[in-house]
Amino acid sequence: MNKRQKAAQETKRKLITAGLELLKEKGFDSINVEDITKKAGVAKGTFYTYFKRKEDIVLDISRAPFGEIADEVEKMDGLEIIDKLTHYFNRFMECVESCGINVCRQWTRDVLDPANAPDNKDRQKWAYDVDMLKNILNSAVKKGELKKDTPVELLTHILISELYGMMTCWCMSDGKFEPLDWTEKFCSLQLKAMLLHYIIK
C-alpha cells in the first residue's frame, strides 16, 4: 500500500470514528454531513468520496462488529446445538449493546429504507443471518442431535425473528431493558423448550 492509499484509508477511518462518536452522542437525524466532516477535519465533499449517501456510514460502522460473529460460528463445530445457539444469540446482542441504541436504531431504519438497493450488503444481512442459523440447525440434524423431521425452516424463522425482535424492541423501548440479560434468560429458559420435541438425548 503506497502513501496515497494509506492517506485515503486514514481519511475514511477518521470519518468513521467521527461519525460513530457523533452518532452515539446525538443520533443520526440530529447531525448532518458537515458535522461529521468538521469533526474529522476534512471538507464536506470528501465524505462522498467514501460514502454514496449519508446513511451509508452507519452501515459501515456496524459492519465490523457483526461481521466477527460469522467467523466465530465457523469455529464452533464441536459444541452442542443449544450451546451454539446460545453463543450466537449472546454475541449478537453483545454487538447490539456495544454499538449503542442510536446506531442500532439507525441501522434498522436504514435496512428498512427502500432507497437502499435490494442488492445492498446490509439489506442482505438478514438473509445471511437466516442462512447461518439454518446451517447450525441442519448440521445438528446431520450429526443426529436433532430428529430428521425437525422443521428447520420454521425454527430458523422463529429464532431469527426473536433475535431481531429483541434488538428492535430494545430500541423501541428506548433502552429500558438490558439486552444481554434478556437474551441469556431466553436462552437458558426457552431455547430448550422450543427444541424439546426435536432433540435426541
Added chain:
Amino acid sequence: MNKRQKAAQETKRKLITAGLELLKEKGFDSINVEDITKKAGVAKGTFYTYFKRKEDIVLDISRAPFGEIADEVEKMDGLEIIDKLTHYFNRFMECVESCGINVCRQWTRDVLDPANAPDNKDRQKWAYDVDMLKNILNSAVKKGELKKDTPVELLTHILISELYGMMTCWCMSDGKFEPLDWTEKFCSLQLKAMLLHYIIK
C-alpha cells in the same frame, strides 16, 4: 358536527386516503408532501393543518387497524391462554399484512426515529402492547391456568420480541414469506412448548 367541522374531517380523510394509496404503491421516500396534497386535491399547506410532520400521516394510517385489536382483547375473557395468544398474534399479523410492506416498513422506521418525541403515541405503542400481553398472562395466572411462579415479565418480552421481530423480518426480507403462515405455525407448534413448564392441566 357543523358544516365546517365536517369539511375539515373530510379533508383529513382525503389526505389519509391519498397518502395510503401513494404509500402502498411507491413507498414513503419516493413521494413528497405535494404528491399527497395534489392527489387529495388540496394545497400543500393544508397537509400541515392535520399533520405536524410528513411522517405523521403514516402513524395515522396504521393507527386504525392496530387499534381494533386492543378492543378485541378486552372481549376474550372466556378463552384459554393459548387461544388468546394465538388470536392476538394472528390479528396483529393480519394488520401487518393488510397495511402492506411499505406502510409497515415506514411505521417501524418512524417509531425508531428519535425525532419523534418520547411521548409520541406511536412510540409508546410498544409499551402498550407489552402491557396488553402482560395482562393476558397475568390474568391466566390469576385464573389458575398458569403456575404462580410463571415468569410473566420474561415471557411477555419474549413473545413481544417474536411478534415485532416477525414484522421487522418480513419487511427486511422484502415480503419473501407469508406473515400469517409463519404466525400460525409458530402458534400451533411453539406456543405450547414455550408455556409447557407453566401450564396447569
Added chain:
DNA sequence: ATAGTCATTGACTTTTAGTCAATAATATTG
C-alpha cells in the same frame, strides 16, 4: 348585519443532501 373563527392557499424560507470543476499532492512513465 357584524364580528369573529379557522381551514385553506401557495409563494416563500430554510435546510441540507449531494454535485462538480478546479486544485494539489502523489504516482507512473520514458
Added chain:
DNA sequence: CAATATTATTGACTAAAAGTCAATGACTAT
C-alpha cells in the same frame, strides 16, 4: 529527472423538498 497521468481533496454551488406564514374568504355565533 522531467513530463504526464492519476486521484483525493476542496468548498462553492445546485436541487429538492420540508415546513412556514400572512392573506383570504367561507362559515359560525351573537
